[in-house]
Amino acid sequence: MEVLPALLFIAIQFILLFLYPLQPAMSRPHNNFTDLESLLAFKASVADPHGLLATNWTANASFCSWNGVRCSHRRQRVVALKLSNFFLGGSISPHIANLSFLSRLDLSDNALTGPIPSAIGRLPRLALFNLSYNSLSGPIPLSIFNMSSLVKVSYNHLTGSITPNFARSSQLQVLSLSFNKFGGSIPPELGNISGLNILYLRENQLTGTIPASIGKLSKLNRLDLSGNYLQGVIPEELGNLLDVQYLGLLKNSLTGSIPMALLNASKISYLLLAGNNLTGSIPATLGVSWPQLEILDIHTNQLTGRLDFINSLSNCMNLQYLLLGKNKISDFLPDSLGNLSTSLNYLGLASNYIKGRIPSTIGNLSGLICLYLGKNELVGEIPSEFSRMKGLQGMFLNRNGLSGYIPPELGVMTGLNTLILEENALSGTIPHSLDNISGLQILSLAANGLFSSIPDSLWSLSGLLVLDLSGNTLDGSLPQQMGNLKFLDRLDLSKNRFSGNISSVLGNLQMITYLDLSKNSFDGEIPSSLDRLVINVQYMNLSYNRISCTIPKSFTNLGKLYSLDLSFNKLQGPIPEGGVFSNSSIVSLQGNPALCGALKLGFSPCPPPSNSKSNLHLLKYILPPIVLVVLLLSCFCTRLIFLRWGKKLKLPSEDASLNTIRVISYRELVRATNNFNEANLVGRGSFSSVFKAYLDDGLITAVKVMNSENQSALRSFDAEYCALSKIRHRNLVRIISMCSNLDFKALVLQFMPNGSLEQWLHSHNYYLNLLQRINIMVDVSLAFEYLHHYHPHVVVHRDLKPSNVLLDENMTAHVSDFGISKLFLGDSQSILSATAPGTLGYMAPEYGSTGKVSRKGDVYSFGILLLETFTRKKPTDAMFDGELSLRQWVIRAYASAVLEIVDPDLLKESVDIQREPSSPIIIGQCLSSLIELGLSCSRDSPQKRIQMRDVVPKLQKIKNDFLSKSPRS
Known part of the structure; x- marks a missing residue:
């Protein structure tokens, strides 16, 4: 009898031993169910306009295989939820806090709204927390900082203050709160987060001073406090940040000088202090202290002193940006300027009190892309050595006292697209060599002492967007070649001695928004072609000339004008009604005593027309309908005669006459394409092949030959011919001809050489x-x-x-x-x-x-x-x-x-x-x-x-x- 209990005991022990390894697996369904419930609750709380969750987060598959979900291998518990850029809206469900194994939560780049659930702070394993680029509001739950090593919530609408409790986590390595609405001051306790590598507080509403305790963050690599309302001085303790590479303090209200102690932070490569009220001089040895410097941006401050620090910057071999404009630096440009790194791209010294001559050594800066020396007190001639800076794209020397001629050597700077020399004392003529700069887009030589006529070669710069030659003593008339400047956006020839008629070719400059020809000696009429500027022109000034005509009625169609000045000419007759002329605040017509009408503009009523004029006026309305009826009857009779004799007369449609489609035979196309030789092939698609063709009259065209075995291609031919034959616009490919028979269909189109x-x-x-x-x-x-x-x-x-x-x-x-x-x-x-x-x-x-x-x-x-x-x-x-x-x-x-x-x-x-x-x-x-x-x-x-x-x-x-x-x- 004693044997039986003993055997039973052994059997139970054996069963327990067998089941022991299965215990975690048996408990898994319950734990997995918790994760599943949490994920489904999250799905229910968000808007999913693209269906990225709806089509994937389904019961047909394990949630561990759902988009953005990652599980642990052993327990099959959710350890990461990464739904960045899923276009999700709605709010974040607090049930997400039930994902107790979650270590990484990334919901960035969505459109989530509402608060951040405080329950998320209960997640004990959470290390990465990224909710950047949403529209979340309210405060950040402080509990999140208890365990996370990375917290990113930038680009939201979060409010509240950065409290000392933010510094609870000794594990925190990245804290990014930029582009929110946090207010208050920066708590000194942040300096206790000893492991912090990155601290971004940019573009908030922070006030107060920069805590000196930040200097205790010995592992800090990047610090950005830009775009706040911070005041006071830059703490000397920031010089203790021996690993910091990026220091951004721009766009605040900081005062005082650049602390000498900051030179101890020897790894600085980006120093951004622009847009403050810093005073004092720039440390002379900064280039020695910061050999890795790439960007030094301290423009828009109140800095004074000399430029002797430039000598030390020759030590910075990777320097790319040196931006010192809008300060109060007063000194001569040193010859050592030419010793700066050849990798320097941007040199900005504009709006200071820099005087003397531009050193010829500046030509050594072979990598320079933009040179800003405007608004200084520079004198002397423009060095011809500028021509050695082959990569220069922008040269800004405006508002100085430069004299002499414009160096013809500038013509070899073929990469130049912006040349600003306005408001100097330059003399002589505009050099012909400028036409070599084929990519020139902006040219301003205004307010100098240039004379003679504009060289014809200048009008070959077809890519010009801005041409300002105002305030010189240039003379001559406006040539037809001006029509080459089809992309011109701004033309200012005012305050010169130009004469003759205003060229009708100005009407071809249909991209123009700003036109100023005032204070010259133009006479004659206002060309009717100017009404073609209706698309874009916003400012037009023809005042102080000798123009004698009536104001074109088409000017009422210039709907985008915000200023029209025709004052002090010899204009006469009635002022057009409506359009810009109904707004006295944008039209100026004084100094033209022979104008009448427009009582709102202060002019006298026009005298009534005489009887003869009335008859002519009446005839103007009666005669056109009579002529039209006669023409229609003639066309009808002509068609009737041709039909009677069995001949079809096809009258050209309005569209056809507009496009003037010519007839080209198949034989001519064969000759034009060298029998559709592969050497003439421009491109090939499933519907067609395109050949370059030289027609008998020398015209170069593109021949689009349809694939005759493809029915879709034939329908494509019909659709394209139908469309192109009915439309015409400067930005649509123009149809020249078509050739069609049972076996061959082709369109002859305008050739595009580029x-x-x-x-x-x-x-x-x-x-x-x-x-x-x-x-x-x-x-x-x-x-x-x-x-x-x-x-x-x-x-x-x-x-x-x-x-x-x-x-x-x-x-x-x-x-x-x-x-x-x-x-x-x-x-x-x-x-x-x-x-x-x-x-x-x-x-x-x-x-x-x-x-x-x-x-x-x-x-x-x-x-x-x-x-x-x-x-x-x-x-x-x-x-x-x-x-x-x-x-x-x-x-x-x-x-x-x-x-x-x-x-x-x-x-x-x-x-x-x-x-x-x-x-x-x-x-x-x-x-x-x-x-x-x-x-x-x-x-x-x-x-x-x-x-x-x-x-x-x-x-x-x-x-x-x-x-x-x-x-x-």
Whole structure:
């Protein structure tokens, strides 16, 4: 009997021993269920407009395989939740705090709102906490700082103060609170976080002083307190930060001098102190103390003293930016300026009290991109040694006392795109050699003592955007060659001695926004061609000349004008009614006693017309209808006669006559393409092949031959011919002819010698600078504005992409390939298409989901094209898989790091005309605006996209803002 209990005991022990290893597994369902519940609660609390969670976070798969979820291998518990850039909205569920094994939480780059749940602070293993780039509000739960080593909540709307409790965590290595609304002072207790590597508090509302205790953070590598309301001096204790490489204190209200103790922080490579009220001199030995210095930006302060520190900067072999403008430095430029690093890109000394001559050694700075010496007291001649700086793109020497001639040697600086020499004492003539600088975009020689006529060679600079020659003693008349400057945005020839008629060729400058010809001796009439400036012109000044005529009635159509000055001429007759003339605040007409009408402008009423004039006036209205009826009867009779004799008379349509489509035979096309030789092949697609052709009359064209075996290609031919034969615009490819029979169909098109935007963006030996890209996008937007809003019938292109944007000899963009376009009749806003139109990556989402074709689809494609143009990334790039698109990638970086995703080559140039040492800032602002517009155009919802008629003024404003700090600013 005793044996049985013993056997039973052994059996139980055996069973327990067998089950022991399974205990964790048996408990797993309960623990996993907690994680599952937490994830589902999080999913329920957020908005998921793209369905990235809805289609993946389902019961069909283990939550450990869900997007953004990572589990531990042994316990299968959630250890990381990374949902960055998932376009999530809504709020963060407090149930996320039940993920008790969570160590990494990254919800950055979304649109989350509401507060940060305080329960998250209960997560004992949380090490990484990143909620940057959302719209979260309220305070940060202090409990989060108990365990995390990395806390990033920058770019939100968080409020409250940075309390001493933030310093609880001895593990904290990264604290990024930038771009929020934190107020109060910086607590000295932050200096107790001994392991802190990065401290970002930029762009908040912090007040008070910089705590000296920050100097105790011996491991600190990057410190940025810029863009607050901090006062007081820079603590000497910051010199104890022996590992700090980045020190940003710009845009505060700091006072005092640059502390000498700061020179002890020998690893500094970026020192940003601009935009404060610092005084005193710049330490003479800073270059010896900071040998790794790359950027020294201390412009816009009250610094005084001498430039002897430049001698020590020759020790900084990696120096790229030296920005000292807008201070009170008073000294002569030393010869040692030429000993600075050849990697120096930006040298800014503008708006100081620097005097004497420019040393010839400046020519040694072979890597210089922009030179800012404007608004100083420099004298003497411009050194011819400038010509040795082959890479110089911007030269700003304005508002000095420079004298002598403009060196003809400047003509060898072929990379120059901005030359500002205004407000000096230069004399002589404008050198002919400037025409060698074919890429010159901004030229201001205003307010000097230049004389003689403008050299004809200057008008060959077809890429000029700004030309300011005002305030000299130049003479002569305006030549026809002026019409070459088709991209000109600003023309100022005022205060000279020009004479003769105002050339009608000015009407060709349709990109112009600012025109000033005042205070010359122009006579004759105002050319009627000026009404062609209606698209863009905002400022027009023809005052103080000898113009004698009536004011063209077409001036009432200049709807964008904010200032029209025709005063002190010899104008006569009635003042046009309406338009700009109805607003006395923007029109100036005084000094023209023979004008009448416009009582609101203070002029007398016009005398009533005589009887003879009344009869003529009446005849003007009666005669045209009579002539029209006679012509219609003649046409009808002529057609009747031809039909009677069995001959068909095809009257040309309005569209056909407009485009003057000529007849070209198949035989001529064979000759023109050398029997469609491969050597003449320009490009080939699934629908067609394009050949370069030399017609019998010498005209060079592009012949687009359709693939006759492809029915879609034949439909494409019909659609493209239908579209192109009915439209004409300077930014659309023009059809010259067509050739069609049973076996052969071809379009003869305007040839574009500079290829496509695709080539210029994605070929290693092509490059477009920033303004060229902006101009191209303006051209494309104008084309689509016309197609969508100004053509009698709405035309939807449906396949906008870089390969369909072609560039002519002047780099003017022309939209091509209307093979799948749709013509909407009447008031139709959209239609349904049986096929998904367009190209993957550029095609609007609704094309694939609903098949609905509308103008908003073109807007989406334009937005993607805009992003591609300035990032130089294709939407079909390998990096953009199913979970990440070009647009998503841009959104991720837009708010904080837009300069990290744009084409890096754009950051190497400087085409701004601010003449102060902030070119990188201006370029950054411009690119940020362009990226923002691209994102606005490419929204997923068609209803939220803007119209092309709104895109055009936005693009033009971006361009004008980029050029707004022009020679007058």
